[in-house]
Amino acid sequence: DDVDLKLEENAIQFGTDSNREFSSLSINSLIKDSDLALDLFFDHLIRPAFEENKLELNRQKQIENIKRRNEDPMDVAFREFRKKLYGDESIWARISTEETVKNASRADIINFYNTFVAPNKTWLAVSGKISFEELISKIESRIKGWPKKDVERKSLSIKMETKWAP
Numbered sequence: 001d002d003v004d005l006k007l008e009e010n011a012i013q014f015g016t017d018s019n020r021e022f023s024s025l026s027i028n029s030l031i032k033d034s035d036l037a038l039d040l041f042f043d044h045l046i047r048p049a050f051e052e053n054k055l056e057l058n059r060q061k062q063i064e065n066i067k068r069r070n071e072d073p074m075d076v077a078f079r080e081f082r083k084k085l086y087g088d089e090s091i092w093a094r095i096s097t098e099e100t101v102k103n104a105s106r107a108d109i110i111n112f113y114n115t116f117v118a119p120n121k122t123w124l125a126v127s128g129k130i131s132f133e134e135l136i137s138k139i140e141s142r143i144k145g146w147p148k149k150d151v152e153r154k155s156l157s158i159k160m161e162t163k164w165a166p
Contacts, residue, residue: 003040012037014044020091031129035138042142045122050109062101069095118149 007014013028025045029037070076082093126135 003044006036006040010036012040014040020094034128034130038138038142042139045117046143046146048113050106050113052106055106055109059101059104062096063098066096066098066101115149116151118151119143119146120148121151 006012010029010033012033013026015024015026017024017026025041027037027041069079079093079095082090086093088094124139130138
């Protein structure tokens with residue numbers, strides 16, 4: 001695809017990650033390619049395509065990881081520890097299953113994005129040979145028109161023992 005070709009031609013590294021508490025989008029480039037890298041970064045952040053073929057590839061990777069997650073005893077121990085510490089229903093103890101991964105639709109992902117991703121709910125960390133003023137200028141021109149959102153935070157009821165006895 002066109003974006004993959006641009007990344008490869010310019011030795012730009014692009015990555016995504018997500019866990020229980022946050023998601024991240026990262027990009028690394030040479031300073032000479034920084035404008036292209038920023039264009040690609042903000043285009044993906046503000047106007048993600050959520051291509052079905054890439055979602056399916058990610059879905060298959062997640063299912064494979066689920067099938068292998070009991071191979072590491074420490075992973076099993078930490079997973080069970082979180083369940084005991086926080087309770088089965090806590091967001092910190094929940095785990096994905098093959099069923100939940102298979103049932104997550106493109107529409108679900110788009111709905112999540114449309115609900116929770118906004119410039120006022122996003123942190124940006126930058127390192128490199130660029131002045132703060134130049135960076136702000138480059139960012140402001142790329143996020144112009146990206147609407148802020150009020151995101152309702154749901155309260156979490158976490159039941160924890162407050163006393164401990166050996």
